[in-house]
Amino acid sequence: MEPIIEIQRKLLPDLMDVMQNRYRILQNVRYLQPIGRRSLAANLQQTERVLRAEVEFLHKQGLLNIASSGMTLTDEGNDILLELENIMKEVSGLHVLEERLREKLKLAEVIIVPGDSDRDQWVKKEMGKAAIKRLLPLLKTEKTIAVTGGTTLSAVAEMMKPLPNKSKPLIVPARGGLGEQVENQANTICSTMARKANGEYRLLHVPDQLSNESYQSLIEEPGVKEVLDLIRSAEIVIHGIGEAKTMAERRKSSKQVFQEIEKHEAVAEAFGYYFDKDGSIVHKVKTVGLQLDDLTDEKTIFAVAGGSSKANAIAAYMNRGPRQILITDEGAAKELI
Numbered sequence: 001m002e003p004i005i006e007i008q009r010k011l012l013p014d015l016m017d018v019m020q021n022r023y024r025i026l027q028n029v030r031y032l033q034p035i036g037r038r039s040l041a042a043n044l045q046q047t048e049r050v051l052r053a054e055v056e057f058l059h060k061q062g063l064l065n066i067a068s069s070g071m072t073l074t075d076e077g078n079d080i081l082l083e084l085e086n087i088m089k090e091v092s093g094l095h096v097l098e099e100r101l102r103e104k105l106k107l108a109e110v111i112i113v114p115g116d117s118d119r120d121q122w123v124k125k126e127m128g129k130a131a132i133k134r135l136l137p138l139l140k141t142e143k144t145i146a147v148t149g150g151t152t153l154s155a156v157a158e159m160m161k162p163l164p165n166k167s168k169p170l171i172v173p174a175r176g177g178l179g180e181q182v183e184n185q186a187n188t189i190c191s192t193m194a195r196k197a198n199g200e201y202r203l204l205h206v207p208d209q210l211s212n213e214s215y216q217s218l219i220e221e222p223g224v225k226e227v228l229d230l231i232r233s234a235e236i237v238i239h240g241i242g243e244a245k246t247m248a249e250r251r252k253s254s255k256q257v258f259q260e261i262e263k264h265e266a267v268a269e270a271f272g273y274y275f276d277k278d279g280s281i282v283h284k285v286k287t288v289g290l291q292l293d294d295l296t297d298e299k300t301i302f303a304v305a306g307g308s309s310k311a312n313a314i315a316a317y318m319n320r321g322p323r324q325i326l327i328t329d330e331g332a333a334k335e336l337i
Contacts, residue, residue, distance in 0.1 A: 031122035034070030116331025118307035128155035146174040146234035149186040160196035169199040175289030176206040241305040242269040268313035279319025311335030
């Protein structure tokens, strides 16, 4: 495949541009359908006039349905998208980028999806799909999976697929609630994944951050202790990586915490730990759930985070965190390189 793509790049460079553009159109329609032409043009940052010609071509090829409610993909359009995924990785050079990023961050594995989730929300769903595709082969036997919260992890949950009854996973929240939108909380993500996978789940009904006194009291509660034991024994962990200030805002942190992370120039957050650009821990929130020390080499650990604005946070966390599997997008990857 690679030699053919290289020949096409040299002889028909315009063809590659056209192919990538049509692929992006089909991707956007898949995640936003039904969608009108004006909305699609705005999403793709193209003029309606340019987009109209492409949409008409894809419709004539039987890949798009056009109705008064908006455009949708046909079954053939869905099939073409699936077949194109690996080809587009070659065309866009993502395989090369994956290897460069893997070496730079000294990771076991890097998976990059096209696009930038800062610009296009559907890219988070692509990261979610990539995470589930990589996860499924690990679930041939029963496993316990711990998941954190956030919009990216919510997209991972939405992409989960049904599993055979003999390999029912047990899915648990890796931490308590942040008090954010309910659909982005670890408990909700955990139950959504379990439902879609035909698996089971346990919930952790505690706040994400507590005073020392409350923390000690809560972790001794039998119901909480049982779930915490399950969380710590999880064979697979799927988590996000946050920007320090954004996560402090989501936690409704005190003025003192903001001053602390600003003073030490924190850029990343994960599992209640705040990291500077070198990966040093500069602040720790008393959280109920997984701690960094729980992320042992025996576990398979997925970090799922993207968007060009998160590049510094990803780099900082990877300086300290487990160097296993990173699933990110093209925007973040290019910034990281």
